[in-house]
Amino acid sequence: MSAVAVLRLPLAVDLSGFVKLLQRMQVPHRVSEEAGEQVLWAPAEISEDVRSLYERFPAGDPDQQLEIPVAPTFKRPSFAEQLKHAKATGFILLLSLLVGGLTYLGDNLDTIRLLTFLDFRVVGEYIQFTPLADSLAAGQWWRLFTPMLLHFGILHLAMNGMWYWELGRRIESRQGSINLLGLTLLFSLVSNYAQFAWSGPSLFGGLSGVLYGLLGHCWIFQLLAPNPAYRLPRGVLVMMLVWLVICMSGLVSMIGFGQIANAAHVSGLLIGCFTGLLGGLYNRRKLAA
Incomplete structure (x- = not known):
């Protein structure tokens, strides 16, 4: 204009x-x-x-004699009101908060070992990991998913929680709670296994692999079947992708922020783009029918 x-x-x-x-x-x-x-x-x-x-009216309307319709104002819904329509999103965030409290955000190893991808025990100054096959044979299938609930520090939890709230409720409002939970579990499974396959036995956790999956899902879905719920500000997408590249460069680890689960991020983004492709194509065909 x-x-x-x-x-x-x-x-x-x-x-x-x-x-x-x-x-x-x-x-x-x-x-x-x-x-x-x-x-x-x-x-x-x-x-x-x-x-x-x-x-x-060169002098305007100082006495306000003109009847000018007042444009309707929209009150932003409160957090409680938003939560009513984002129950699955809130559920995952609540689980993350509870696990954060029980694990003391990474300091309680006895609790952490119950939720890590690989079980472990501390022997002196070393950690001995249990093979994944042994844990699965013992029926501990939850380990494939639960690392997403582990966070190491308040900033780690706060940032991941904020982005899950932003992206998760978009998908939940468009595709429903069941689909969001299904996507969350799928992204967690793929990103956790990818990180294990890439780095070998190690401690890792957090929602970031899932977040990149949600980001990729919204991104590709929106390209194929535009919907206001999935319309992300261009700056958000660019920032997340730039951050991914910076983490992969090793710069973040070099300046003292610890090891970054790059394999989880990349695999999460790729599987998210794939589900966004399938969902976008399906919705596009449904609208055209």
Whole structure:
């Protein structure tokens, strides 16, 4: 929407009353000073209407005699109201908070070992890991998923929780709670196993692999079947992808932020793009039918 010069008036002319009228009417405008004149700018589409309005009300409407309809205001729903429509998102976040409290955010190894991908025991200054096959044979299938609930530090939990809330409720509002939980478990399984396959026996955890899955899902789904729920600000997508590249470069680990589960991030993003592709194509065909 391009702006054009609607009025050019001497500096001595008082435009304040007319500007207040435009503000009451919520008309986009601005006033600038150029070559000893004051210039009123407005969108080209309504320039003639603004010019006609000035001819009728050059001093504005100081007594507010004009009946100007008030544009409806939309109150942002409270967190409790949003939670009513994002029960699955809230459930995963609550589990993460509970696990964070029980594990002392990484300090309680006795509790952590119950939820890690590989069981382990501490022998002196070393950690001995139990083979995955032994844990699965013992029926501990939850280990394939539960590392997503482990967080090591309050900042780790806060950042992952914030992004899961932002991305998770978008998917839940569009595809429902069951689909969100299914995607969360799928992304957790793929990212956890990928990190294990890449780095070998090690301690890792967090929702970040799932988050990159949700990001990829929303990204590709939106490209194929546009929907307001999945429309992410371009800066968010760029920032997340740039952060992924920075982490893969090793710079984050070099400056003392610990080891980054890059394999979990990349695999989460790839599987998320794949599910977004399938979901987007399905919805596109359904709309075309």
